[in-house]
Structures are given as structure tokens and as C-alpha cells.
Amino acid sequence: MADTASFTPSRRLVLTVMGLGAAGFAVGCSAGAPPITGPVTQTALGDYVRIGSDNTVTVYLRHIEFGQGISTGLTTIVAEEIDADWSQMRFEHSPADNAKYGNPAFGGMMGTGGSTAIFTSWQQLRAAGASAREMLRQAAAKKFGVDASDVLLVKGKAEAGGKSATYGELAAEAAKITPPDVTTLQYKDASAYAFIGKERTEGFGRLDTPDKVHAKAAYALDYRPEGTLTAVLLRSPKFGGKVASFDDSAAKAVKGVTDVVQISNGVAVVATDFWAAKKGREALKVTWDDSAAETRSSDAIFADYKKTFAKSGYEARKEGAGVSALRGAGEVVTADFEFPYLVHAPMEPLNCVIEYTPGVSATIHSGSQMPTGDQAAACAVLGLKPEQVTIVTMLAGGSFGRRATPDADLVSEAAQVAKALNGKAPLKFMWTREDDIRSGKYRPMSVHRMSARLNKGAIEYWGDTTAIQSIMEGTPFLPPGAVDTSSIEGGFDIPYAIPNIAVDLHLVKAPTSVLWWRSVGHTHTAYAKEHFLDVLAKKLGKDPVAYRRELLAKEPRLLGVLNLVAEKAGWGTPLPAGKFRGVAVHHSFSSYVAEVAEVSVNADGAFHVDRVVCAVDCGIVINPDIVRAQMEGGIGYGLSAIVGEALTLKDGAPVQSNFYDYTPLRMAQMPKIEVFMVQSTEAPSGVGEPGVPPIGPAVANALLAATGKTYAKLPLGAKA
Amino acid sequence: MKLNINGKDQEYAGEEDRPLLWYLREDLRLTGTKYGCGVAACGACTVLVDGQPTRACVTPAASLAGKKITTIEGLDTPAGKAVQQAWTELDVVQCGWCQSGQMLAATALLTTTPKPNEQQITDGMTGNVCRCATYHRIRGAVARASEIMG
């Protein structure tokens, strides 16, 4: 195995850089129950559970809900241990506070990402639920005058000796009881689960559905206090460009424009409403200093990346004789895989609202994926202390990684404008879709040079050399001097039993900003690994499923999903003329996913993905329908990129602008999807990302089956 | 000038070119209609104008004098209600941002075509982008809404 297991950020480091968060105040996101009349008091039983006098049980989420269903998943874990009734469960985003709500997988900093929410919360929230339950039990025992062991807790009520009380009635007393020692807590046996593993059709649907269906969900872009001014920022058209000078006379002449201010990253136009701000920005004239800007086009960047291969890179994995095993008897196969920049393009463009009182406080409403990082950024710009800056985490209209910015780009730009306005009005800071597509933080471009030597009917050597920009370098998530192997996660840890393996990494620098995009390194490593394997299997005359079984004999969970998907997809059964199957299997973020794509290929080469069968092993399934939804969505998101997404540069500037030329998947391209889950007693792991990596190679492998070609340049486009 | 929004007359006195989307969201605080692209390429801002699905992001409010505008907040036709019920039953939503537009598009489709076949569903819905790719469930939910309508 590699000497570079995936990197775990140092807790101390992160806390030093970002600063410890302070408690804030979160506005509730109701779980869709009827509104309560009259004042409701909330009683905290620990950091994660609050019981309302209205008998609701509210779970504090330290992760943001942006579509992945985490509000339901985390709430389910608590509901199970506290023995609640599902109808009384609510959720709310927690305040920004690393000490209470830090993510252990992020070195203790608050953050949502890496499909870590369920994985890291499972034990913690079971304990939170069980602890609250025992406090309620003690309170009931006292109230009823019975022994605690005689109290029965069921569906949000405590019962003993013919007496009964709701959790709402017991909460105040329960809060006075010393929480039990966590090591003494008893957890429910899986056979007794009343919530975990239950279906939507049994009444355990998403808690955020009713509000989202009835336009009651609270997103940052919908928040607009009285008197709000709206700002949009004009940024350099080329990455790395700076403002040389600007002329705002025409912009200021636009009706509604109130201010034009320069900040670190461009010039902002502020107006009474969005339309005026946008028109003002169109009228603004800025001269850019491009001396440090990117000037290359994508083709030139790819060529530069390939030049790095002349030298050997950082050795991330060596098995057997490593790269020297490339030489020897048999056939050598090579292919350069090219991956473009990709844009996250969450459906709700980035935005936040800052209500700032100079020297006193700031309150920021935002779809914040790293709330304490956003808080620290606001503090730095506004000269406030963490306890003066409140982050109100709103529901977000998607993220796919875009809102998890170590440099807090959104909030620091917004805070700079708020500061320039000296807090004269609440400020809504908005990115347009064009800003979103053209202003960076992309999935990095990369080239994988794949190589193999086939001999005596087997792969004797596997080589994977990658050139790519690092995402983590220069962030608090990577200690100075460490190599960011997350760039090739899923590649250096290739699980196939091949005697000689060499995986190396060339980290390149470029002015274009990059960021983790749903499934991060796996977005390209899985494609290169799984498609190249099929290219080799074909040369060896082996069936793709049978050959993977051979190479994965010691990988039971990968084998499990592979076998399940092969069975459910009818692998090996005949298909109608013009239809082809491809398979891929991949481990990411502690989960295991295999997918089979069924693809129609016409005589003219046009293809359509008709059906995808997916098998997932994510340990204990908390909510099966949300697992299904995440696989469906992950497949669609991954397919979108593989088929039709690329952000290309021309002379250093993005070519694409909006959804007419950066083209997300639409209904007509969406396959039918069937999802199957492996029954498991392993700890639950994430599902937000793991559905994404296998779809690209599964489709490419179906096309390979159809045409015999290698699909090494992405996106695939419309024709095979 | 008067616009009729969700059955209520509203006086519009804003700029000639200001899109309906921003009037709804900023002035009337009907924030269920969402901004996704601003160029009629995603459908997040879909409203019904005299029953026709319309992109509010490129339609000047001032061009709609005397028209009947329906947003998600006023979706109370039988088709609209069936759509919201089906969306709830199937848990279509993920992030939710595109879903008002999806539901308005589905309502328009089912109003003219109460029993759509698969191709008609695709044609009726393919103008609406869902970045969370909930298309699989949208398909099912349109069919389910059609069933609910009887």
C-alpha cells in the first residue's frame, strides 16, 4: 500500500488558522409540521438535542442541508435513540462553533464535505440521542415516583405505573439531570430499529420536502431585510488579472445605483435592486492589469501538463518493481486521458446577506458550508471578534463543493463591500450565473498518462501518472510541505491485484482557482482506472465483470457491489441490437459503488444512456430512499459532466458563460435508474459523492464495447 | 399599470425593462420563483402567464399588463395541486432550488395534456434544468400527478 494514505488535517493547525468559533444563533428550518401558536420554549439536552414545550424534538445539524438529505439522515439517528415519534422531529442548522460542532474529519473545523456527515455523526448522534433519553427517563422516574428502570419510553412519551408524560412536559426537569457518562450508554439493537432503514413509503420521507414543495424553504437568496442594497462584482475576465483603473461615471448614472467600490478582487456596483446593479455593472469600465494573468488556452495547458511527464513525479504508490516493470515481455499499452475544468454550478448561485454595524457586529445569512471559516473571514475583513459575527446557515440550492471554500471567497468579498459602505444598509451580495461559470474554483483540469504491460494473459504492470493543480495546497487543510495526494485519491489506492504498480503525481501551478467538485479526485481517477481496465480486458479477451472478480478476490465489499450489480443488470444476457453494456466499480469516501450502464448507439454514432443499474454498499442504511436519491442524483451529475461539460480557456479567459454553452444534463438525457443496496452491519458511510465516480467509466466502457475505441478525451460529446 | 398575480391586482411602476422575476422576488417578496440563469436557459423562474409556462427572468414586468400570472405561491388548480401532492409523495426534491419551476412546468403540461406519455413528459420538462438531477423522480411524479387527477 502507498506510503501516502489520504491526508488527515491537523486539528491544531486548523484551529489556529481559522480561529475558534463562537456560539451564534440559527433561524429554524421547520420540518414541515403545522405552525405552533403561542410562545414555545426550547430546552437543550446536550449540544445536539432540544425539546420544545410544544413536544417537538429539534436536532442541531452541524452540516448544511443542500439537497443531500442530511437533515433527515441526522435527525433519524437521534430519533432512533431518543425513542421519539417521527412527527415530533425537527431540524435546525447549528450555530458556528468549532468547539461544539466541528467536523472531526476536517480537523475539528465546521464543514460539510467528503461525504463525512453520516460517517462522523453516527456514533456522536446516537450518543446524543441516548443521553437525552436517559435524562428524560430520570426526569420521568422522579415525576412518577418510580424507579428509573421501570420507566418505559416510547414514541415521545414516558410511561410507568399507569402514568404518562410527554417529552415536552419532562424537558425542563430532564435538563437539570447530570448527563450520563457516554461510556455507560446503551444503544438499540438493529433488530429493534423503528426509524433507521425505514422507507419513505412507510412514512419516513424527507423532512425538508413539504417546505420545498410549497415554497416555504428558507434560502439565503430569499432573505432580504427592509432597505437591502444589492451588489454585484465585476471581476477580471482573465484569471489572475487585477484592476488597473476604472471609470464609474456611466455606472453611477444608472437609475438605482448607489455606490461603486473597488475591493481586492474587482469593482462592485451597489444598487437598490438586482436589476439596477446588473445594469450598472454592464456600464462600468475597468482597465485590467494582466501582467500576472493566465494567458494560455486549454490546449496549451494540456500540452504543458504533458511536458511535466518528462521527469518522474511524486511516487504515490509502488508495488513490486514499480515503473521499471514497464519494460519486459509482452505488449505495452498507453493512453493519455484528458479531463477539462468543470464548474459546480449549483442551481442557486452564490450569495449572502450581511447586516453590519461597524465596530459592533455583523450577521451573515448564507448557505454556508464552512460556517466558522466564513466567520473568521468576516472577522478579518471587518475587524470584529468571532463572538460579534453571527453566521446564520440557510438551506442552500446545491453546492457540489462550491460553497466549501477554504478562502471564504463569497463572504470575504461581501464583507469588503459591506465595510466600504460602512454598514449603511443590509447588503445582499450576489453572483450571477455568468459569474458562477466564469469566475473559477473549478474541478481542476488534469492529464492521466495510463500505461500497462500485458503478458501471458494478464496485466503485469499498471502505471498512472497524473499532472494536475492541487486543491489543498495553501489551505489550512494541508500542512506546508506535504504533498496533496487527494488529487489522485482513488488512483494511487487502486485495489486491483496487479503485481507491479506505479502511480505518480505532478502538481502544477496555474492562476486559475480550483476546488473540490462532487467526489473530488475520484471524478477523474475512477474514469482513468475503470476505463483503462476495460481497454486492457478487451485486449486480453476477458469479460469485464469476470476479470474484475478475479482482480478483486481480496476486496469483499467491492466484490459485493460488483456481484450485486451484475446480477441485477442481467450482465451477460443478450441485449437488443444497437445496445451495449459497460460496468465500473469504485470505492470512495468509505462507500462502495458499482454501476452498469446500458447505452444505445445509433448507426451514425449518436448515443443515449438508457438505463443505469447501481449497487451501493454504504454500511447500515439510515434512510434507503435518500440513498436511492443520492445515487440517482450522483449518476445524473456525473453523467452530465462526462457527456457535455467542459470549461475551456481561450487566451486565459473562460469561453463559456451560462447554461446555453456550459450545458448541464437535461431530462431527455437522463437514464432510467435502479438502485440496490447491500445489506450490511458495517458503520454507515456517505452517499453524496460515491454515486458519481463510476458512471463515466461505465458509459465509456459501454461505448468501448460498441466501437472498440478508447474514450480518453472528455467530455464525450454527442457521438461515440 | 396593473398586473394580476395569483388572482390579486398589483400596481407596477418600475423600470420598463425590469424582468418580472425581480419584481416578484424583491418587491412582492414572492420568493418561490427562483433565479437560476437569467437568460431563459434553465426554467428555475418559470411562472404561468395566462396558463402558458413563461420565463420570468427575461419577461419584463411591464409587458404583462392585464395578464394573469400564477406563481408557485398561487398554484391552486387541480393540476397544480396534484403536482404538489405527487412531488411530496415521491420526495422529488433535493436542494429544491429548481423545483418551483419544475412544478409550474409540470402543471402547464398536465393542464394541456392530462395523460402524457413518456415522450410528452420528456418534451414538456426538458427545458427545466435540475442540477441535482432529480429527473428520474420528476418523470415519476408527473405520471403520478396525472393519476391523481384521475
Ligand code: FES
Ligand atoms: S432563471 Fe429564468 S430560465 Fe433560468
Ligand code: FES
Ligand atoms: S433539486 Fe436541486 S436543482 Fe433541482
